[in-house]
Ligand SMILES: [Zn+2]
């Protein structure tokens with residue numbers, strides 16, 4: 001399995017428009033963060049988790065030439081806004097893009113991309129084929145071309161968000177509470193990618209200290225931080241503050257997990 005971190009920034013990305021802080025003015029390419037998304041590849045099957053506003057650029061700069069499916073964590077704009085650009089894959093593959101989403105995400109897609117759901121579905125409009133993630137999938141997981149996905153429900157403020165586990169890899173973004181039940185589903189995780197917004201408290205995201213506690217409890221061999229704000233500091237400085245086995249994620253980072 002190969003995981004590519006396509007974007008590791010929080011909703012505004014880094015640099016933030018018009019911000020002159022040290023992080024936003026950093027010349028380190030690792031301090032340039034598009035909105036959070038990952039690409040999961042098993043053999044030739046490619047699945048993207050979330051299509052934020054930078055989806056198009058992420059497909060281009062990572063040379064993603066085919067995409068089998070999209071899975072959504074939740075409906076916030078920084079995770080869905082780029083869906084319209086599935087059109088390129090619609091044209092390339094001559095078919096609708098299979099997407100996997102819960103009811104709330106589907107409702108947001110139908111609202112934000114209403115033109116894709118009308119009677120008129122002629123060429124040029126995004127074509128998606130929605131697979132609903134409901135109670136059955138929460139319990140049993142779901143399969144994408146033989147790839148088995150387990151849903152990891154977590155809380156993001158008052159919103160339920162889905163993390164996902166594929167084999168011994170787990171991805172959880174936008175979280176500030178993980179239940180004992182979901183911790184149980186994380187048992188045996190070898191590689192964990194998890195969001196860590198900033199060091200100070202936030203009502204719907206774990207702070208860095210809280211994330212480090214989660215990583216310790218999960219006990220994965222390695223963990224990568226994503227969904228980072230400019231407020232958390234420069235990549236290099238943050239990395240120096242982390243315990244062994246915990247890495248600051250960066251755009252383009254590839255994790256091989258066999
Ligand atoms: Zn987000």
Ligand SMILES: [Zn+2]
Pocket residue numbers: 015016019020021022023024025230
């Ligand atoms: Zn800044």
Ligand SMILES: [Zn+2]
Pocket residue numbers: 074076156174
């Ligand atoms: Zn969110």
